[in-house]
Amino acid sequence: MKDVALGIDIGGTNTVFGIVDKMGNLIFKGTIPTNAIEPATKLFERLFEKFNKVFDGYSSEYKIVGIGMGAPDANYYTGLIENPPNLNWGYVDVASTMKKYYDIPFALTNDANAAAVGEMEFGSARGMKNFIEITLGTGLGSGIVIDGKMLYGHSGAAGELGHINIVKDGRKCACGNKGCLETYVSATGIKRTVFEMLATSRDESILRDISFNKLTAKDIYDAAKSGDKVAISAFKYTGKLFGEALSDAVAILSPQAIVIFGGLAQAGELLLAPTRKSMENNLLHSYKGKIKLIQSGLSESDVAILGASALIWQELKKT
């Protein structure tokens, strides 16, 4: 019997799950709709009904030693999902619910933290003890690893780099504040930047033909690649602010590397080059040239499951 972890990631639309071994090999995976209008207990019923059916075919070969889960507004300490704005669940005691299905070690955290643990176990941060994982999706999530351990802080919710202030009295954020980093540096952020630039500049741009609701980060990337001035400027501005924020994070945390992940990160050097330049300009002298800014080593489609399962491999190392 080979030890494996069950990794589960609860998203706003879909919940994915899979069986992962200690080396990060994904044995199998599956997906079900989250269907967040139903209570969370219904989701777990459907999840384990489907999972157990599939796992039956593997159960002679593999033994599940723990369950790791990534979920929005998840608290590592309490095992609760705490009133996530995009799921209509209020507070859900996931840790207790899991025990009813499998009475084995369980660990819960948010998706950015899970990605960070996955990166450390299986990705670009293997062997690193101090790094910051940043996920650039609709928003900006971050997971901070210090001395080989996830930073959870006093509340369990540490690591919200997306909500540090980057522009005074800046753009309105979903959190209620203004000028948060994620309102500039994220797929949504760069879109807002493009619209600001379309308004203030007189440059021609193929992006002038796309509505706010239709515009995607991919459109901006494609436009920049084809030489569109506005799109290129938008990446430069995004990188400038991103680099400024990262230099502050470095002064506080002294990481070895910053690992970038998620949709917008796929723009590669178009985003990373101006980010690196701005970060270097703003770093304290002793850090200049020393902080790696690298892309994730995990595949976009599997990171949620790998990260969630990695929580368990980390947990089991502690004991």
Place this chain on the structure above:
Amino acid sequence: MKDVALGIDIGGTNTVFGIVDKMGNLIFKGTIPTNAIEPATKLFERLFEKFNKVFDGYSSEYKIVGIGMGAPDANYYTGLIENPPNLNWGYVDVASTMKKYYDIPFALTNDANAAAVGEMEFGSARGMKNFIEITLGTGLGSGIVIDGKMLYGHSGAAGELGHINIVKDGRKCACGNKGCLETYVSATGIKRTVFEMLATSRDESILRDISFNKLTAKDIYDAAKSGDKVAISAFKYTGKLFGEALSDAVAILSPQAIVIFGGLAQAGELLLAPTRKSMENNLLHSYKGKIKLIQSGLSESDVAILGASALIWQELKKT
């Protein structure tokens, strides 16, 4: 025989030392001039000559179990003092030098980190696992404690909150960057703020009679207490920026409390009230009303020695 630690703090002008027991009782203390134009080895010769003389009278009663030291640009990992701008020493291998005098456990860090460890062992942060210590002197130093341990990061120099950017293209900082927090929030920072306000406002102020070089934070405090408009505005502005920076630090680190220490901190609520208000305004919703902003529980005159000695008590707990 009672176990004690030798605490040493190297300052730009004076070096202080003292013997401290596990409860934070200071058995005796002494001071010698740092005399930084001489090589560091000379300082240690003079230091131990004086210390050994005094300790002779105590050596039948106390046993020194370790030496803790706070020093500028000190690296916990390497045991080096690394080219401090205000001491003409270059790189000094303090850990090796100490072994020649006493071959016992030795720990070295900067003064803000030492203060944080002292606060955790003997001061306002007793029993806390996650907090930020901020020392407001000529500059702004900080020590970050996570899960009961000092944050040193990859380089050993983590925790430089004084050098996060708070005003874009703001005041020139000694570090070479512009707009660093300590150029606004520190004894020097509030002085610069007063001079800016004396230039921009037309309010009468007793501070208009004092030159830049003569003006002290104490003058500004006294003026504010006597109702001076400019001085009061300067404290409000300092607190506003301080609170903004702290709310960012909270989003990243999720501390239980922020402990304020040092000359400017003695202004008490004059500084803390606007800081708290600004921090609360900018905090993520889940932290509002939950982060304590408190004054240090350590005496100004003894903190350097207590902090340095506390490094040893922490070190010995690890083993």
